[in-house]
Amino acid sequence: MKPSVRRPVLLGAAAVAAAATWWGTDAAPYPYAQRWLLDLPLPFLTNRRLDALLAARPGERVLELGPGTGLQALHVAGLLGAGGRLDIVDVQQSMLDHVMRRAAGRNIGPIVPTRADARELPFGDGSFDAAYLVTVLGEIPDPQAAVREIGRVLKPGGRLVVGEFLDRHFVPLVTLLGYANEAGLRPSAWLGPALAYFARFHTVFGEVS
């Protein structure tokens, strides 16, 4: 096999192996001891696809729930620039510390860590332009409460991107649509396939009287 062909085949095999290991070992919250698996991008849940829906712009304030080791956070902070800010929230201090160690010395926008539960966010109403979470929602004991809480901290017209992958905590799109509807968030885009998808929602602007 030519080296140019072998590389994608090996990468594909590594991704499948990572996905299989993930399936077998996944616990909630995701154990810090298994953090190395989080550095392997899952099939379809790439930062390029996240960008396509999140559309993070320089100067924005963005919230990430459950950053893990920072696979998405370090990338998104780079898009926000010095005038922007990425807040990362996780129940595990070890994950937040890991991201901050990796961020040190990089030429990316500021990252502000906060240890908290996604169901009870320590931020005021309408604080963020956008929020995202990737393979996190199903780990949260009450995902509906988390989606409602994220909706609360988004500005009017703010956007939420949810990434989900077929693991033990998978949240199917139809279930997510129900959570979003209850939280007053409107679906606006989706990137499949159904078992490894990104979905985007918007908060609605207030009625003009």
Ligand SMILES: C[S@@+](CC[C@H](N)C(=O)[O-])C[C@H]1O[C@@H](n2cnc3c(N)ncnc32)[C@H](O)[C@@H]1O
């Ligand atoms: C499977 S990891 C995903 C990490 C990263 N988003 C990625 O795709 O590599 C799930 C992350 O969500 C965090 N988490 C789990 N439950 C949470 C909760 N209730 N509130 C905030 N973070 C939570 C875990 O600590 C962990 O960092």
